[in-house]
Amino acid sequence: MDVKAEAKKLEGDGWELKEEKLVKKFKFDRFLDGIEFVNMLAQQAEKEQHHPGIRINYTTITVVWTTFSTHELKERDIEGAKATDKIFG
Numbered sequence: 001m002d003v004k005a006e007a008k009k010l011e012g013d014g015w016e017l018k019e020e021k022l023v024k025k026f027k028f029d030r031f032l033d034g035i036e037f038v039n040m041l042a043q044q045a046e047k048e049q050h051h052p053g054i055r056i057n058y059t060t061i062t063v064v065w066t067t068f069s070t071h072e073l074k075e076r077d078i079e080g081a082k083a084t085d086k087i088f089g
């Protein structure tokens with residue numbers, strides 16, 4: 001996979017490419033809807049054994065994908081970002 005090319009494509013889906021990170025904010029009408037999203041994301045992350053950064057700020061959830069062991073954007077982060085969009089629906 002061409003990680004940089006895939007990351008560029010994800011910019012068209014609202015992801016911000018910042019150095020070796022993909023960052024996106026997800027907005028919800030209700031706090032608990034955001035929490036449900038976080039729970040689904042957590043389940044997916046455990047399944048894949050690859051975990052995003054997650055910031056909960058009331059109804060705004062910020063998701064950050066990077067491979068923190070090497071500080072690089074890797075194939076698994078691209079897959080994680082795509083899975084995140086799928087979970088959001």
Ligand SMILES: C[C@H](O)[C@H](O)[C@H]1CNC2=NC(N)=NC(=O)C2=N1
Pocket residue numbers: 049050051052065066067068069070
């Ligand atoms: C052993 C285990 O696979 C590693 O510690 C994983 C867990 N999840 C991870 N997630 C992310 N995003 N980056 C990592 O480097 C990472 N390391």
